[in-house]
Amino acid sequence: MSAEGSPSARQRALDHVAALASGPAIDPALRVSLNFHPDRMLRDKPILDVLADDGVYCSQFVTGTSNGGLTAFPGGDRWRWESRIFDRAYDEAPADERPVYGALNFRGKPVGAAPRFGSAHFRLTADTLARTTFCYPDSVFEPSDFGVADRMGLIAIALADRQDDLDDYVEAQVHGPVLLRSHVEALVLDPCYRGTEVEASATRLGCAVEWHSGFRLTVAELRRYPEYRGPQFVELGERIAIDGVLDPGIIGDAARSGRFDPQAVKRVWHYLARFGNRPNGA
Structure with missing residues (x-):
């Protein structure tokens, strides 16, 4: 990573978004979370082992993996969205200089701000807020509302909106x-x-390890929502379930098995993430 190139591209991006942002300063007690699946493979190794070896969380442009769309390449949708949001600041930048994506946990969810992207999350430190930009809704929708730490009007917009639980987040770019x-x-x-x-690998990361309340969904409950992602994914969930139950580890085993379409397994995860956890009694 170049000593001069990275700060200049980063600062250009931050300055551009700050000029578009408005509203009050962010509550410094809020945190950005990076949701992901902790039992997936990366470079033919468990992802937590790769993270422990590298010591750094990288963007899709570096890893080539994502729990959303896989469009992080020159001319791809992710590249185009970043070019628009950051006024072309990263168009010529190396992959490892680009921001990583998470969400602002303004609702205080124990499972992280955006569980649609994974059952685990990294909770970032307060000092990362100063170099984080925000948008609402997700950048896939090419939003026009933006925020930075000292101009954060997005929370009010999100609170006034009505979204499905899995879409109820303010996107963050660190x-x-x-x-x-x-x-x-x-x-x-x-x-x-x-x-x-997974726990053994997590202890090698150099950060604290905590536990949330957990995702768990019975097949009987799953069958109540065929319209949510489609009856074919309910059927797949029934096939994946063990003893009539789904949890993140069971879905992770199915994802790594190679027996199922990864995009289909992702839809089963959406069922578990949406209906298999009731944080704060919701």
Whole structure:
């Protein structure tokens, strides 16, 4: 990473979004969370082992993986959205200089701000807020409302909106490196991973490990919502379930098995994320 190139591209992006932002300063107690699946593979290794070895959380432009769309390449949708939002600041930048994506946990969800992207999340430190930009809704919709730490009107917009639970988040783009030992308060995991290789790998990351209340969905409950993502994904969930239950570890095993379409498994995860957790009694 170049010593001069990164700050200039980053600062140009931050300045451009700040000029578009309005509203009061963010509550410094709020945190950005980076949701992801902790049991997936990256470069033929468990993702937490790769993160432990590298010590840094990288963007889709570096990893080539995502729990959303896979369009992070020159001319792809993610590249085009970033070019628009950041006024072309990163168009010629190396992949490792681009921002990483998360969400502002303004609702205080124990499972992270955007569980549609994974059962685990990194909770970032307060000092990363100063180099984070925000938009609402998700950048996939090419939004026109933006925020930065000292001009954050997006929370009021999001609170006034009515979205499905999985779409109820303010997207965050963290500019500059996210070092696990310096910029992460904790990795927060689903309790289904206690005593597993996921927990063992998590202890190598150099950050605290915490546990949320957990995702769990019975097949009987799953069958109540065929219209949510489609009856074919309810049927797939029934096939994946063990003893009539789905949890993140079971879905992770199915994803790694190679027996199922990854996009179809992702839809089953959406069912679990949407209906298998009731944070704050919702």
